[in-house]
Amino acid sequence: MTMSETNSTIQKEQKPDSQSNIVATDITSSPKGEEGCHGGAARMQEAAKAAGKSQVLEQYAKDYPAGPHDQPQSMCPAFGSLRVGLRMRRTATVLSGSACCVYGLTFTSHFYGARRTVGYVPFDSETLVTGKLFEDIREATYKLADPEKYDAIVLINLCVPTASGVPLELLPKEINGVRIIGIDVPGFGVPTHAEAKDILAGAMLKYARTEAEAGPVAQPTARATSLPFISLVGEIFPVDAITLGRLLEPLGLAAGPVVPTREWRELYSALDCAAVAMLHPFYTATRREFDAAGRPCFGSAPVGYEGTAAWLDSLSRLLGISSNLVDQAKNAVLPAIKGALKGSPIDARITLSGYEGSELLVARLLLESGADVRYVGTACPRTEWSDPDRDWLESKGVQVRYRASLEDDLAAIDEFSPDLAIGTTPVVQKAKELALPSLYFTNLISARPLMGPAGAGSLAEVINTAVRGRERFASMEAFFEGVGSGNSAGVWEPQTARVKEVA
Numbered sequence: 001m002t003m004s005e006t007n008s009t010i011q012k013e014q015k016p017d018s019q020s021n022i023v024a025t026d027i028t029s030s031p032k033g034e035e036g037c038h039g040g041a042a043r044m045q046e047a048a049k050a051a052g053k054s055q056v057l058e059q060y061a062k063d064y065p066a067g068p069h070d071q072p073q074s075m076c077p078a079f080g081s082l083r084v085g086l087r088m089r090r091t092a093t094v095l096s097g098s099a100c101c102v103y104g105l106t107f108t109s110h111f112y113g114a115r116r117t118v119g120y121v122p123f124d125s126e127t128l129v130t131g132k133l134f135e136d137i138r139e140a141t142y143k144l145a146d147p148e149k150y151d152a153i154v155l156i157n158l159c160v161p162t163a164s165g166v167p168l169e170l171l172p173k174e175i176n177g178v179r180i181i182g183i184d185v186p187g188f189g190v191p192t193h194a195e196a197k198d199i200l201a202g203a204m205l206k207y208a209r210t211e212a213e214a215g216p217v218a219q220p221t222a223r224a225t226s227l228p229f230i231s232l233v234g235e236i237f238p239v240d241a242i243t244l245g246r247l248l249e250p251l252g253l254a255a256g257p258v259v260p261t262r263e264w265r266e267l268y269s270a271l272d273c274a275a276v277a278m279l280h281p282f283y284t285a286t287r288r289e290f291d292a293a294g295r296p297c298f299g300s301a302p303v304g305y306e307g308t309a310a311w312l313d314s315l316s317r318l319l320g321i322s323s324n325l326v327d328q329a330k331n332a333v334l335p336a337i338k339g340a341l342k343g344s345p346i347d348a349r350i351t352l353s354g355y356e357g358s359e360l361l362v363a364r365l366l367l368e369s370g371a372d373v374r375y376v377g378t379a380c381p382r383t384e385w386s387d388p389d390r391d392w393l394e395s396k397g398v399q400v401r402y403r404a405s406l407e408d409d410l411a412a413i414d415e416f417s418p419d420l421a422i423g424t425t426p427v428v429q430k431a432k433e434l435a436l437p438s439l440y441f442t443n444l445i446s447a448r449p450l451m452g453p454a455g456a457g458s459l460a461e462v463i464n465t466a467v468r469g470r471e472r473f474a475s476m477e478a479f480f481e482g483v484g485s486g487n488s489a490g491v492w493e494p495q496t497a498r499v500k501e502v503a
């Protein structure tokens with residue numbers, strides 16, 4: 001089965017999916033009627049454990065600790081793994097799950113610009129229960145495993161196949177020279193899509209590390225430098241990787257590959273680094289592989305004046321770089337960062353929340369730009385790699401909340417009455433209802449350079465423009481006053497009641 005054939009199967013198999021929904025409902029239904037992505041998680045967990053997935057779920061529970069909320073409201077976690085797979089060249093990514101989930105994930109991945117086909121092995125209640133689904137996955141994997149086209153095939157079990165124990169780990173590790181990687185990414189065991197990125201990035205690094213330990217591996221296609229380099233962990237804006245390279249130059253270092261990588265050979269290269277910059281702090285499985293390869297890691301990122309100075313200091317401590325060189329590196333960039341921050345001031349009170357894992361870094365940059373940041377919520381867990389940022393923010397009086405829920409983010413808006421709320425879709429929606437300027441974190445903030453001089457002034461324009469729009473919001477609110485609420489919401493309860501009374 002080719003990727004386009006597997007994709008067309010989505011269209012052909014609409015009827016069987018109605019059967020697969022029967023199975024999904026059967027597994028997830030709860031006596032309290034809590035079915036759905038975020039309901040019945042305990043039952044799904046029990047089913048998955050009974051079906052042989054205990055070890056995987058226990059590892060996830062260790063890697064991605066829940067609490068104070070079990071699962072912040074967010075998109076389907078599997079999107080993170082799917083995105084990482086779809087960004088890799090010469091990699092086929094295949095989903096196994098209910099067609100409704102696959103439809104949503106395929107839609108979202110193409111909305112975010114995926115240029116590759118999403119593979120799908122459909123199932124119905126019979127193939128799920130009899131184990132035929134695993135045979136179908138195996139057959140599809142063999143048909144896809146063309147070394148002319150692919151370095152790797154990634155197979156992702158969604159909620160129902162994970163709860164049913166579909167054993168992707170029993171697939172061959174390699175077919176015709178194509179690497180086979182099967183992972184379980186259920187919504188009831190992985191809190192956020194950010195952490196699902198880590199699951200696949202970590203699984204690929206583990207595979208590549210095992211290959212490198214077994215013997216010589218292919219050279220990366222383009223190693224631009226012979227200097228020792230720093231591997232960069234986190235999906236960063238492309239300009240940030242160039243900025244990091246310039247920051248490292250005076251230290252006799254270079255910027256290495258960004259993990260998650262874009263091609264298989266970069267994984268070997270990433271493992272060959274001098275140290276690892278954990279720019280995004282939630283990559284726990286990825287870090288485990290760097291640990292196993294003996295590569296030291298350090299946290300935070302070079303954002304703003306103080307953030308950049310502190311980042312250079314912790315890197316130099318880690319690698320024992322002389323203070324002279326560090327001073328040279330600082331002198332080369334800090335004045336430019338100071339100038340950029342001064343030239344693009346932000347004068348606004350801001351609350352900020354998101355699920356990308358870079359929220360604390362953005363908050364640092366906003367504060368250094370002059371903003372009055374009161375609250376930072378992130379759907380990601382607390383790890384040691386964001387401790388420097390948390391310490392710094394808390395020392396400035398900012399409330400930092402890990403695994404923040406939507407309710408936390410909305411309560412912060414109520415408590416701090418900001419001039420601007422930066423957040424996820426429901427936060428922005430709520431802010432609009434309040435006639436409060438707001439910006440989407442994922443689309444408008446995290447898709448910008450943040451680091452070094454390039455990042456220093458990059459947020460001011462979009463933020464200041466949004467804050468200036470407050471008057472427009474006020475006039476719109478006055479114009480539409482009352483529309484969409486009470487009797488004008490489209491639910492005419494009082495009138496209906498009166499009609500009944502009259503009747």
Ligand code: SF4
Binds near residue numbers: 038104
């Ligand atoms: S796979 Fe994703 S969309 Fe489907 S039920 Fe699980 S969490 Fe929800």
